[in-house]
Amino acid sequence: DIQMTQSPASLSASLGETISIECRASEDIYSNLAWYQQKSGKSPQLLIYAANRLQDGVPSRFSGSGSGTQYSLKISGMQPEDEGDYFCLQGSKFPLTFGSGTKLEIK
Amino acid sequence: EVQLVESGGVLVQPGRSMKLSCAASGFTFSSFPMAWVRQAPTKGLEWVATISTSGGSTYYRDSVKGRFTISRDNAKSTLYLQMDSLRSEDTATYYCTANWELQYWGQGVMVTVSS
Numbered sequence: 159d160i161q162m163t164q165s166p167a168s169l170s171a172s173l174g175e176t177i178s179i180e181c182r183a184s185e186d187i188y189s190n191l192a193w194y195q196q197k198s199g200k201s202p203q204l205l206i207y208a209a210n211r212l213q214d215g216v217p218s219r220f221s222g223s224g225s226g227t228q229y230s231l232k233i234s235g236m237q238p239e240d241e242g243d244y245f246c247l248q249g250s251k252f253p254l255t256f257g258s259g260t261k262l263e264i265k
Numbered sequence: 266e267v268q269l270v271e272s273g274g275v276l277v278q279p280g281r282s283m284k285l286s287c288a289a290s291g292f293t294f295s296s297f298p299m300a301w302v303r304q305a306p307t308k309g310l311e312w313v314a315t316i317s318t319s320g321g322s323t324y325y326r327d328s329v330k331g332r333f334t335i336s337r338d339n340a341k342s343t344l345y346l347q348m349d350s351l352r353s354e355d356t357a358t359y360y361c362t363a364n365w366e367l368q369y370w371g372q373g374v375m376v377t378v379s380s
Binding site: 192194196202203204207245252253254255257 | 300302309310311312315324325326327360365366367368369370371372373
């Protein structure tokens with residue numbers, strides 16, 4: 159199985175700050191990488207797919223990058239509504255595997 | 266508007282069976298592969314199973330293989346998850362999701378396996 163190592167586990171950011179979350183795959187996943195946001199008590203929402211494609215309706219302050227085994231999600235200018243948990247997902251091979259998640263809070 | 270509405274979750278004893286349903290609307294259900302993802306209380310997300318558009322191909326995580334069956338009825342725009350021989354570690358909120366990149370998600374249904 160492909161292991162997804164996500165970091166950091168938690169992050170505290172000030173309003174307007176730019177933050178990054180990383181995911182490292184145990185093998186090349188050929189940009190088959192998605193990012194999700196999950197707010198407390200809610201279902202996950204797709205933010206980014208194919209490593210860097212912004213899902214319709216997602217604010218442009220979210221961006222994704224990476225290739226091979228290393229990927230990152232960037233939020234350019236933290237907003238209050240960005241608080242929540244963030245997960246990466248590799249869709250290159252079954253079983254699909256998620257990162258362990260990053261809890262993002264406002265400082 | 267895309268909607269995925271899960272149903273069927275409840276408290277069940279270990280070793281028993283349960284069937285989840287997911288009613289889809291707002292998109293062409295038959296054109297989308299579908300999947301189930303679960304989340305144990307206070308834990309992360311875990312992929313469970315995926316089914317192709319026609320239902321001809323199915324994929325499972327090892328821990329549910331042989332116990333769970335994913336299926337779909339394209340005429341009814343409904344996805345199913347038959348869960349047999351349930352274990353306490355299957356306790357989770359189960360989400361119905363659409364597309365290979367899990368583009369759309371339902372609100373989730375809680376399944377508790379306990380005696």
